[in-house]
Amino acid sequence: MKWFIICFLIAQCLASGNREGYREELTLRPLADGKLAAHFSFSTVLERDEPRSPSSLGADDISQHYNIFPLALGQILREYAIPELHLTLNSGKWDYDRWGHPGEAGVGSGAELWAWMGDGAEASIDERWEALQNSLAGLFCASLGSMDTLHTTSPTRAFPPTGDLPRLPQPHTHSLRHATLPAERVCTENLTPFLKMLPCPARAGVAALLAPHRIFDADWHGLGVHVRWRADTGIVLTLSVQAVLDPVRTSADRRRDWTLRSVFDRSIPRACAVAASSSVRVLLPSPEDGAYTLFPEPTAFPDSGLVIYDVTNNTSDLDISMRWPDEQRFSYPLDHLPISDFSAQRTLKGSSQTHGHLSMIIRNNKPITLRTLYLETMPWHLEFFLHTLSLTCSDGTKCNHLLQNMTYTPSQPHAAPALLQAMLELPPHETLHISFRVRKAFLRYTEHPPDAQRGWDLPPAVLVPADAPDRRVYTSALLVDLATPDFSMPYNVIIMSSVLISLIFGSLFNMLIRRFAVVKVADPLDSNVG
Amino acid sequence: MALELWFAVATRVALALSSVGSYLQDDDQLSSPLTSYDRLQEGIYLFQHGIDPYSGGTFRHSPLALSLFSTVIPLSRVPSKLIWTLTDAVGAWALVNIWRARSNTARSTRDLRVAAIYLINPYIFLPCLALSTSTFETTLQLLVLMFASRGQSSASLLALAVLAHLSLPNLLLLPPILLLLLSDPLSHLASPRPFPKKHRKSLPLAAEFIVFFAALTLASSLTAGGWGWMRNTWGAGFMLPDLTPNPGLWWYFFTEMFDHFRPFFLMVFSMHLLIYVAPLCIKFQHDPLYAHFLMLGVLGTFKPYPTLSDAGLFLSLIALFPEIYPYLRYPIVTTLVHLHAFLMLPLFHHLWIGTGTGNANFFYAITLLFGLANGGAFLDCVWAGLRVAIGEEKDGWAVVQE
Numbered sequence: 001m002k003w004f005i006i007c008f009l010i011a012q013c014l015a016s017g018n019r020e021g022y023r024e025e026l027t028l029r030p031l032a033d034g035k036l037a038a039h040f041s042f043s044t045v046l047e048r049d050e051p052r053s054p055s056s057l058g059a060d061d062i063s064q065h066y067n068i069f070p071l072a073l074g075q076i077l078r079e080y081a082i083p084e085l086h087l088t089l090n091s092g093k094w095d096y097d098r099w100g101h102p103g104e105a106g107v108g109s110g111a112e113l114w115a116w117m118g119d120g121a122e123a124s125i126d127e128r129w130e131a132l133q134n135s136l137a138g139l140f141c142a143s144l145g146s147m148d149t150l151h152t153t154s155p156t157r158a159f160p161p162t163g164d165l166p167r168l169p170q171p172h173t174h175s176l177r178h179a180t181l182p183a184e185r186v187c188t189e190n191l192t193p194f195l196k197m198l199p200c201p202a203r204a205g206v207a208a209l210l211a212p213h214r215i216f217d218a219d220w221h222g223l224g225v226h227v228r229w230r231a232d233t234g235i236v237l238t239l240s241v242q243a244v245l246d247p248v249r250t251s252a253d254r255r256r257d258w259t260l261r262s263v264f265d266r267s268i269p270r271a272c273a274v275a276a277s278s279s280v281r282v283l284l285p286s287p288e289d290g291a292y293t294l295f296p297e298p299t300a301f302p303d304s305g306l307v308i309y310d311v312t313n314n315t316s317d318l319d320i321s322m323r324w325p326d327e328q329r330f331s332y333p334l335d336h337l338p339i340s341d342f343s344a345q346r347t348l349k350g351s352s353q354t355h356g357h358l359s360m361i362i363r364n365n366k367p368i369t370l371r372t373l374y375l376e377t378m379p380w381h382l383e384f385f386l387h388t389l390s391l392t393c394s395d396g397t398k399c400n401h402l403l404q405n406m407t408y409t410p411s412q413p414h415a416a417p418a419l420l421q422a423m424l425e426l427p428p429h430e431t432l433h434i435s436f437r438v439r440k441a442f443l444r445y446t447e448h449p450p451d452a453q454r455g456w457d458l459p460p461a462v463l464v465p466a467d468a469p470d471r472r473v474y475t476s477a478l479l480v481d482l483a484t485p486d487f488s489m490p491y492n493v494i495i496m497s498s499v500l501i502s503l504i505f506g507s508l509f510n511m512l513i514r515r516f517a518v519v520k521v522a523d524p525l526d527s528n529v530g
Numbered sequence: 531m532a533l534e535l536w537f538a539v540a541t542r543v544a545l546a547l548s549s550v551g552s553y554l555q556d557d558d559q560l561s562s563p564l565t566s567y568d569r570l571q572e573g574i575y576l577f578q579h580g581i582d583p584y585s586g587g588t589f590r591h592s593p594l595a596l597s598l599f600s601t602v603i604p605l606s607r608v609p610s611k612l613i614w615t616l617t618d619a620v621g622a623w624a625l626v627n628i629w630r631a632r633s634n635t636a637r638s639t640r641d642l643r644v645a646a647i648y649l650i651n652p653y654i655f656l657p658c659l660a661l662s663t664s665t666f667e668t669t670l671q672l673l674v675l676m677f678a679s680r681g682q683s684s685a686s687l688l689a690l691a692v693l694a695h696l697s698l699p700n701l702l703l704l705p706p707i708l709l710l711l712l713s714d715p716l717s718h719l720a721s722p723r724p725f726p727k728k729h730r731k732s733l734p735l736a737a738e739f740i741v742f743f744a745a746l747t748l749a750s751s752l753t754a755g756g757w758g759w760m761r762n763t764w765g766a767g768f769m770l771p772d773l774t775p776n777p778g779l780w781w782y783f784f785t786e787m788f789d790h791f792r793p794f795f796l797m798v799f800s801m802h803l804l805i806y807v808a809p810l811c812i813k814f815q816h817d818p819l820y821a822h823f824l825m826l827g828v829l830g831t832f833k834p835y836p837t838l839s840d841a842g843l844f845l846s847l848i849a850l851f852p853e854i855y856p857y858l859r860y861p862i863v864t865t866l867v868h869l870h871a872f873l874m875l876p877l878f879h880h881l882w883i884g885t886g887t888g889n890a891n892f893f894y895a896i897t898l899l900f901g902l903a904n905g906g907a908f909l910d911c912v913w914a915g916l917r918v919a920i921g922e923e924k925d926g927w928a929v930v931q932e
Contacts, residue, residue: 516931
């Protein structure tokens with residue numbers, strides 16, 4: 001009887017419908033400037049599962065049984081009926097010229113959260129968006145709750161859904177909400193809950209390499225949470241950690257040789273038992289960069305520039321090392337060609353606190369014409385004057401025709417940001433200079449942050465190539481200095497202005513109401529008056 | 531006389547065509563968010579590209595200005611400067627006509643002085659060089675007074691309706707204009723008497739104004755495609771969404787205000803403008819042109835988004851009332867304070883915003899001084915206007931108020 005019950009329960013579990021698959025992968029790419037780009041990707045698939053329908057949000061949810069999929073994140077996704085979610089927390093500025101394109105495209109500085117949500121629930125999409133931010137803020141210990149309406153836009157041309165969106169009954173559609181907090185840095189307190197969502201965090205598999213004191217020492221580091229739904233596969237969750245580490249800086253004799261132990265302070269101990277596949281991919285540097293050795297021997301050689309170490313069934317430590325034995329010290333290459341398709345640089349010019357110029361310089365590094373979408377989401381602190389928009393080519397001529405198909409939503413003071421999306425056409429090897437005038441706002445007393453003299457962070461502009469929308473490029477975040485009032489003065493201002501107004505008011509009514517009288521003045525020659 | 535006038539106009543045209551204006555176009559003293567030329571260009575650009583210019587906070591001009599400058603008068607550098615200078619010249623012509631109506635003369639030697647006080651007043655010509663649309667408001671104001679002085683009621687009320695559309699506080703000038711249309715512009719300050727006509731006679735005129743105003747509102751809504759433009763243009767004066775520094779008293783008060791008190795004080799400041807209309811019209815019912823002049827002084831000091839041209843209009847209109855000059859008590863003080871404020875306003879604005887070495891308080895203090903100068907001039911004119919009725923003081927007697 002006992003065996004029958006156990007077999008029955010096991011059969012129930014096996015037939016329970018949802019199957020979860022977990023794969024982990026680390027990609028290591030040595031860069032030409034001596035750095036090492038690491039991209040950890042942990043992907044969990046909930047097969048045959050569907051996102052919750054928004055119209056069912058009023059009733060209780062059916063129970064979800066997760067073995068590998070993180071319960072906290074799953075509950076958040078079902079609580080607000082979210083089919084697609086992307087959260088990235090990054091620190092540093094990704095150098096596209098020297099490092100190329102990252103594995104995961106979301107490398108804008110700070111926190112970026114965007115989600116596609118369907119309407120049809122009792123709560124509106126904006127209410128669910130706000131609740132989503134607060135839930136994720138609690139889950140990841142990041143202050144994402146300040147992504148309020150002052151930072152939220154809906155740039156549907158630049159951020160199309162990367163997966164499928166479930167079909168909704170007729171009048172309902174899916175909407176995008178996107179917000180960026182450029183000043184939000186990522187640190188250990190964000191990594192700890194992130195690691196808790198992995199099945200084998202610190203003891204087995206590739207995730208054992210994630211040592212906070214090395215990851216957050218990197219020149220650029222970022223965490224990413226990406227949820228999408230594929231109709232044929234199910235819900236796919238991808239957790240990614242990207243870092244650009246610098247072996248030259250951390251080595252004693254300034255060499256760019258690296259091992260897993262020298263870079264991450266750890267090695268891969270043993271395989272993660274629940275991982276369907278666990279591998280380390282190493283992209284090989286070009287041989288003319290210097291002869292190198294790679295140890296141990298990889299398990300697979302799929303391509304001339306790629307080797308794979310399969311650690312799915314590893315039982316012992318794996319420490320990969322790459323050395324350049326012929327080099328004494330690493331010499332930084334002084335001339336280099338940019339390895340990205342196009343380079344972009346955005347600056348805010350002007351020293352006045354009322355006006356400035358927003359200037360973007362884009363250089364096309366390829367010999368073909370590139371079309372890219374230019375996205376600006378600008379908080380209302382900077383008002384655009386689009387009638388001053390001018391594009392200048394490298395030879396000084398005006399090329400305003402290269403900016404086409406512009407959609408623009410103006411900013412609303414104290415409320416919503418501006419949204420500018422335009423298609424740019426970049427001729428081969430051309431440098432385009434886009435510039436327009438901006439106006440800086442004057443804030444109310446209570447709208448200034450506690451450190452008002454620091455300025456306000458402006459989110460990066462995003463350039464989305466038309467033929468590869470998932471290889472988008474982020475420019476740097478900017479800092480705008482807004483004029484501040486004197487914060488010690490509210491009472492004084494109120495009383496001084498009120499004094500002036502009441503002085504004039506009072507004198508006027510005094511004059512209007514009193515009557516004139518002609519009085520006799522004492523004669524100074526009159527001796528009777530003393 | 532005509533030669534000197536042509537010389538003045540030619541100088542103005544030369545100044546306008548020079549590059550002086552390009553430095554002044556951004557100046558916050560000369561153009562407010564409701565009158566700035568940059569914002570007008572931005573609104574027209576958005577309108578021509580199919581984006582609702584009133585969906586954001588940049589464009590706060592009236593739809594009348596939008597339709598005028600996007601269809602009839604396209605904006606471009608040199609024609610705009612000439613149009614603005616021409617508008618100022620029309621304003622000077624209107625002022626001379628008001629003077630002639632008030633003094634009941636056809637042509638006098640004082641005409642030139644009156645025109646010059648308007649044309650070379652820096653408070654008037656600097657906003658004109660900066661291409662601020664307050665020039666149009668000033669000229670419309672003078673046209674309203676000119677038509678009312680001549681008794682042309684429909685033209686006057688239509689001009690007032692257009693003016694109220696461009697700048698809503700000017701609605702408060704309807705009562706003095708109605709009184710002026712029912713009486714005459716001649717100087718009666720020395721002989722006050724109760725208003726001769728029945729007040730019921732003003733009802734058809736008020737109805738005519740309401741019809742003009744409603745028609746313009748309808749036309750504006752057709753241009754702007756909805757009613758949202760009211761929140762951006764007229765609503766700006768009530769809600770104060772744009773806290774750009776200007777020579778007025780509102781901006782710093784509401785910058786430093788805590789959010790809890792903001793609605794109350796916005797209401798107080800708006801109602802405050804209302805309480806001046808009735809007393810001035812009642813006390814000066816014998817001379818409605820003077821009552822209108824005093825209301826312009828009130829508006830110039832206390833309106834939500836003033837520029838220097840509002841104060842300039844009041845000061846230039848003093849030229850119409852030479853009978854009060856002997857009775858002004860402290861004209862030199864007022865002039866000196868005005869001069870002080872005029873020189874310090876751009877200086878401290880630049881120190882705060884441009885170089886960053888000064889504080890907002892520097893500029894705010896000069897704003898208070900500017901308000902004091904305007905208020906002082908206004909109070910002096912009220913006193914002098916009342917005092918004219920009493921006449922000269924005899925030896926051994928003094929005129930006081932009890």
